[in-house]
Amino acid sequence: MLLKRLTETNGISGNEKAVRNLIIEEIKDYVDDIKVDKIGNVIAYKKGSIESPRVMVAAHMDEVGLIVSKIEKSGLIRFMPVGGLDKRVLVSKPVVIGEDKIPGVIGAKPIHLQKGPERSKALSYQQLYIDIGASSEEQAKSNVKIGDYIAFDSKYVEFGKDLVKAKALDDRVGCSMLIDLLKSETNISIYGVFTVMEEVGLVGAGPAAFEIDPDIGIVLEGTTCSDVPDVDNHLTATKLGAGPAVSLMDRTTIFNKKLRNTIVNLAEENDIPYQFRRTTFGGNDSGKIHLAKEGAITATLSVPCRYIHSPISVMNKNDYKNTGKLLKLLIAEIEKGGLM
Known part of the structure; x- marks a missing residue:
């Protein structure tokens, strides 16, 4: 299983080589071009058949x-x-x-x-x-x-009802979903970017976005899930099993309202459970992507994960599947135009 291999591969910030090699091996037959830039980002280009906004979908390879x-x-x-x-x-x-x-x-x-x-x-x-x-x-x-x-030293284990425990779900869940997207058929061109050193200051996303100059940036993440005892309800960012998390804002970005509403409408029209990420703690690669050159509109789709930034995290497989499904629906919506 791809997610198992990704989480059991080690890729501490600044040392993502093993993860990078695994990703390149997975996508090389499905994209038109692959570049590894000077600081180690993987920039994959999948050419579409129609004109469209320049779309960058990003997930970070590194782990704490x-x-x-x-x-x-x-x-x-x-x-x-x-x-x-x-x-x-x-x-x-x-x-x-x-x-x-x-x-x-x-x-x-x-x-x-x-x-x-x-x-x-x-x-x-x-x-x-x-x-x-x-x-x-x-x-x-x-x-x-x-x-x-x-x-x-932590292994991927499925347990309980549709749960997974593994290290580095932040953000190998995003990498896995992006790999799956690049393997699928799309009519628009996509830059799939696997970034380095997100965990130490969003280091890789800035140079990658500067090169690509995207119109739309979509960030895929494993995000904090705090549905545990002794946490006030207003501090519960996300809940396990409640679906993909859609970000309103965080420490680095206020996300584009039109793009966010499009995601919400797609989820409701297709009976996909979703939730808003209800706290602003932390940040992700959008913090650098939306500032590149003349700027880009951005959105973040996240899989809720308990105990992130620790030796073992926990996620719900249905949240993971539904986030991937919602991502593909968003790409199909971008094909129709109207977001720019």
Whole structure:
């Protein structure tokens, strides 16, 4: 299954090569041109049969993770975060380090030895380390070096009623939907862009959008889902199983109202459940796409995912399928004209 392979492939921000290679292999026979730009974005062009606005559909390849910052004399590994991580969930998590995928586990001082204040707050990164089973600095350095990327060792698992747990659903769900779109038949030309380093500041989207100069930008995302206990209703951004999430605004973009209304109408006309993303936390690649050159109108379609930016996220397969369906309906609507 494509989504399984995508989520189980490691691609920390700035080190997306393995994900990029998988994507190129998947789409190479379905598009007219593929370019990898200087910073690693994949820009695929699928030529249509009719004149249309210049459409850019984007999903980011990278995931949050860690990077080796120091190797102690004891052989333990110090690290720094890459992207926004909740350090409260890191202790005891299994990881793999570097291209050789050296296994390790994140550790800390045992709770029996922690003093009162240490027990009452999240441990800092300075208090955490990775144990790879090395007994000395020399032994550790034979397997790991400073600057190696560290990914969570987490497998794709289907469980419960139509649920999936996996790492990097943000944003391998978007990559998977975009691959599926590029494999399908469309009458309009599409630039399918798989961006790098979104998690560390929307880095890849700006250069890609500058080159393409889109009229319309569609961002595909795995977004926060907070339908869990002790969260006020007004802070519940999305709910699992309630359908694709349509963004109103976020920290980087106020999304185009006409394009958003088109998406909502398509969902209602085709009996696709949908929801609005009801908070403005965070941002996505639209923050750079809508500012490129003379600007572009943008929209974001998201799959709600619990526990994003952690070693394991959870999504509903029906939300994923319906987001992909709504995306294709939107592309077909753009073919008809009238949005520009």
